[in-house]
Amino acid sequence: MRQDGKAGTLCGAIDLGGTKIEARLFDAAMVSVDLRRVPTPRTDFAAFMVALVDQVRWLEARAGDAHLPVALSIAGMIEPATGIATASNIPVTGRHLGAELTAALGRDLPMVNDCTAFAWSEAHGGAGEGARSVMGLVMGTGVGAGIVVDGRVPPRHAGISVEIGHLGMPARALARHGLPMWRCGCGRDGCHENYVSGTGLRRIAEWAGLAETDPQRVAALAGADAQAARVMEIWADLAGEMLYAAQLMLDPEVIVLGGGLSNIACLPERLSAALQRLRLGDARLPAIRRALHGDSSGARGAALMARMGQTC
């Protein structure tokens, strides 16, 4: 915690995404009290910086505090040793984003991977409160994760969060369902993300010949339609493979689910059952829970990190 008496006051987060730059202000109880979204300039770095600085200034003005604790949540990574950013859909790759922002603002802002921010939020006053190790798993358009152990982010050598979406889906899992190896946006073949994300669920539905391919509607149809139920079974089995990989490597006590797919009915139960079928021996399973702080959990985590003076 900060030792200067500022803990417990307002704080803010800037969520840098491929479609919008969202500024969000939180009160002392970490309740979101104001927000402003602007479109992300996706190709022009100078325009991107102008939009970003303007969002920070807006937060400072709303709070009436030029020193408002603010952190940046980024869908990408910042290499700790060099400060160089890598992100898809945001024009910052290869840039010293932190140094450029410090020069523009006249002060340093902490930066954190968006999935790590989500895990932080859920580990501190969220669905993982009280657990020693919390993995936050965000399943939306893509798949990403973050880990918090004993209330802290483990040191990152290259600034990589838990990029479990870009581990390869085991050949056994694809063979089990007769699924092809699909090319990932990262340039590799057969990443988990291609099957387990919302985009992946849509693709499995298309592959299975479903007329309805919207992920939420496929999930809703599964109670009445055998083909939709089969698609959901395949999807949950593949998601279980991803959780199995997470358990083998990170062995978290709690896995907290976020992102658009986390709203699917009975998802924690479905994924727990899938992981139980795959588990190694009698290994204790992690608890799988939905996020407590909804869509703004990642921003909440970043703002909380800023308020606590946490960097990672």
Ligand SMILES: [Zn+2]
């Ligand atoms: Zn990939």
